[in-house]
Amino acid sequence: MNFVTILALIVSSTLVYSAPLILTSLGGVYSENSGIVNIGLEGIMTIGAFAAIVFNLTFASTFGSATPWLGALVGGVAGLIFSLLHAVATINFHADHVISGTVLNIMAPPLGVFLVKAIYDKGQTENITANFGYFSFPGLSSIPVIGPIFFKNTSAPAWIAIILAILMWWILYKTRFGLRLRSCGENSQAADTMGINVYGMRYAGVLISGFMGGLGGAVFAQAISGNFSVTTIVGQGFMALAAVIFGKWSPIGAMLSSLFFGFAQSLSIIGHQVPGISQIPSVYMQIAPYVITIIVLVLFLGKSVAPAADGVNYIKSK
Amino acid sequence: MIKVTTKTKNILVPLISIIAGFLVGALIMLAWSYNPIEAYSSMFSSALGNMNGIGETIREATPLILIATGFAVATKAGFFNIGLPGQAQAGWLTSIWIVLAFSNWPSYLLLPFAIIAGALAGAIVAGIAGYLRAQFGANEVITTIMLNYIVLYVCQYLMQQVMPTALRINTDTTKTISANGSLKIGWLSAMFGNSRINGGIFLAIIGLVIYWYLMKKTTTGFEIKAVGLNSFASRYAGMSAKKNIIVSMLLSGAFAGLGGVVQGLGTYQNYFTQTSSVDIGWDGLSVSLLGGGTAWGILLAAILFSILKIGGLGMQTIAGIPYEIVSIVIAAIIFFIAINYVIGLLFKTKNNRSKYYIPTRKEKAPNNSVDGPSEKIIEGSTN
Numbered sequence: 040m041n042f043v044t045i046l047a048l049i050v051s052s053t054l055v056y057s058a059p060l061i062l063t064s065l066g067g068v069y070s071e072n073s074g075i076v077n078i079g080l081e082g083i084m085t086i087g088a089f090a091a092i093v094f095n096l097t098f099a100s101t102f103g104s105a106t107p108w109l110g111a112l113v114g115g116v117a118g119l120i121f122s123l124l125h126a127v128a129t130i131n132f133h134a135d136h137v138i139s140g141t142v143l144n145i146m147a148p149p150l151g152v153f154l155v156k157a158i159y160d161k162g163q164t165e166n167i168t169a170n171f172g173y174f175s176f177p178g179l180s181s182i183p184v185i186g187p188i189f190f191k192n193t194s195a196p197a198w199i200a201i202i203l204a205i206l207m208w209w210i211l212y213k214t215r216f217g218l219r220l221r222s223c224g225e226n227s228q229a230a231d232t233m234g235i236n237v238y239g240m241r242y243a244g245v246l247i248s249g250f251m252g253g254l255g256g257a258v259f260a261q262a263i264s265g266n267f268s269v270t271t272i273v274g275q276g277f278m279a280l281a282a283v284i285f286g287k288w289s290p291i292g293a294m295l296s297s298l299f300f301g302f303a304q305s306l307s308i309i310g311h312q313v314p315g316i317s318q319i320p321s322v323y324m325q326i327a328p329y330v331i332t333i334i335v336l337v338l339f340l341g342k343s344v345a346p347a348a349d350g351v352n353y354i355k356s357k
Numbered sequence: 358m359i360k361v362t363t364k365t366k367n368i369l370v371p372l373i374s375i376i377a378g379f380l381v382g383a384l385i386m387l388a389w390s391y392n393p394i395e396a397y398s399s400m401f402s403s404a405l406g407n408m409n410g411i412g413e414t415i416r417e418a419t420p421l422i423l424i425a426t427g428f429a430v431a432t433k434a435g436f437f438n439i440g441l442p443g444q445a446q447a448g449w450l451t452s453i454w455i456v457l458a459f460s461n462w463p464s465y466l467l468l469p470f471a472i473i474a475g476a477l478a479g480a481i482v483a484g485i486a487g488y489l490r491a492q493f494g495a496n497e498v499i500t501t502i503m504l505n506y507i508v509l510y511v512c513q514y515l516m517q518q519v520m521p522t523a524l525r526i527n528t529d530t531t532k533t534i535s536a537n538g539s540l541k542i543g544w545l546s547a548m549f550g551n552s553r554i555n556g557g558i559f560l561a562i563i564g565l566v567i568y569w570y571l572m573k574k575t576t577t578g579f580e581i582k583a584v585g586l587n588s589f590a591s592r593y594a595g596m597s598a599k600k601n602i603i604v605s606m607l608l609s610g611a612f613a614g615l616g617g618v619v620q621g622l623g624t625y626q627n628y629f630t631q632t633s634s635v636d637i638g639w640d641g642l643s644v645s646l647l648g649g650g651t652a653w654g655i656l657l658a659a660i661l662f663s664i665l666k667i668g669g670l671g672m673q674t675i676a677g678i679p680y681e682i683v684s685i686v687i688a689a690i691i692f693f694i695a696i697n698y699v700i701g702l703l704f705k706t707k708n709n710r711s712k713y714y715i716p717t718r719k720e721k722a723p724n725n726s727v728d729g730p731s732e733k734i735i736e737g738s739t740n
Contacts, residue, residue: 042519055501078439078498124433124692128695128696130693131513132696132697132698132699132703133698134692134695134696135697137437138646138691138694138695139692139695139696140641140691140692141642141646141691142688142689142695144639145639145643145687145691146684146685146688146692148681148682148684148687149681149682149683149684150685152679152681153385153389153679153685154684156679156681157389157679180365187391220393245720265688270633273633273634274502274505274506274633276633277439277502278502280498280502280527281498281499283504284496284498284499285414285499320514320518322510322511322514322518324511325513325514326506326507326510326511328506329503329504329506329507330503330507332499333489333495333499333500333503333504335491336489336496336499336500337495338487338493
């Protein structure tokens, strides 16, 4: 194996594992910047994965190769609807954000499995036939060296996620909507005084996180796991939550953290194919992503400060 | 609107949440044409209808009480300890390993040693997160999530590579522990129809009493609560935030570790490799949220949770309804507890000092950094 092949292998599997994390963590960033803590990302991803797999199994013959993309959108919409629960509870009903988010996490897997049992009469679905697979960018993939590493046989959802991250950074920091959203997370009362609809902005934040989380779950299910069972999403949402905090509540930061987590996860999976790494006992490779995260957090990032009004219910004065 | 006393309201609100949760489950069952009455009756009859069922329900509640208490201690100090599964797993493997390694010790030495070591293992795992938070300000949500994975893989490695082959059957399962290191009590199991109920329940109740005493009667508990409520004010009053952060995380981890110990020495009598975070960790978290972090609340919530879990198994076999409905009901109950503000609107209390959150929409102080960041002071609020 030459150097370029190894690098291409690492880059492409990093991208495959990062894509769901990037998408979900971007949603988390929006929710938290609007002032709603969303630890329910895991549950939202589960629902997204469930909806996408059911859609994919049902319509694979109708839509052909477009199925996973449509499935991802269906997953996103399902996540959005599911996140309404969190939005209503925290914004209108003054619920504790952590408790409400936990409800999403413990509600989603049994709901998904219950519906799978009700629809298919068994605990997990069949494997899907139309998955994301690998994608080569026409033109770009023929660039020497860079082409084979980054653009040949790579993950299309990951590149879309990266572009989305840049777009969502721009929206959050350079547009009026973004400023208003952030003002609700920093000081909701001041925002209200300035005539911003705090409830509306917070709904926007949570629903965006629902859509992105559903998208993330759908991408994970259709690119990595291939079916839906109770163990499809185990910990991905929590990793995305960690990426939100690790990325200091910024879309670009969350994307870079997700890429890092994806890289670390993929190393433990493809490690045995890479010379040099294959000699290291597997336990070190398995725990490396998590240990490195803690070390980086402690050494370089220091205290991470959430938006000031993150997790604080805003109750409008009459 | 019904006029009731505060005390009645504090009972009525969670009661209505529970009923509403069951109704949600019933609606879902109806939507998929299952019979909810048959479901719930088979659930309660299999969890409470015979001594074996009752014993299993108590057995299920045992680790949940301990782990929920662990979560509550950290919450009181303002920490979100999401690392309960890892801490419980560390306690589980440690206690089993010790009992297997020192199986010739007399019971009165071996059992306390294994229990304390298990609690210590949990405390160390949580303590790492506490120390990093206190010393470097590292966010405990990230560190505890990462520690869950680290514990998971390290335990796998320890089982497969480090544990002497004499102690295990294969690389995934240890041998069954000997009677002198087991929490099983013969007469107790016999009394409850040979269920897996064990001495762990006494440990759990002692743990709850200690938690209650610690929080209500000791300086340590007071400082933990003070730091959780307002770390600025407590620092001004001369309390060390760093010390309290570490102490509360150590205690939290020790309780979670004990949860793992009773699961190992009581329920399973061995350790087997886990492929994902242990479920009692997440269940304990739910119980703590359900119980509102008070000793009584945790006890009752753990029992309710266990009735649902154990009864759900019976419901699946007797009525043929998917077990998952149970978890949906649990999630729904917690949801209704979380939105108790809305349920509270149904009742008017005679005075305004309810345990539950009743915003009177009258701000007393501006929401600025002088009062501590994001501390909104609202009359009637108890947070």
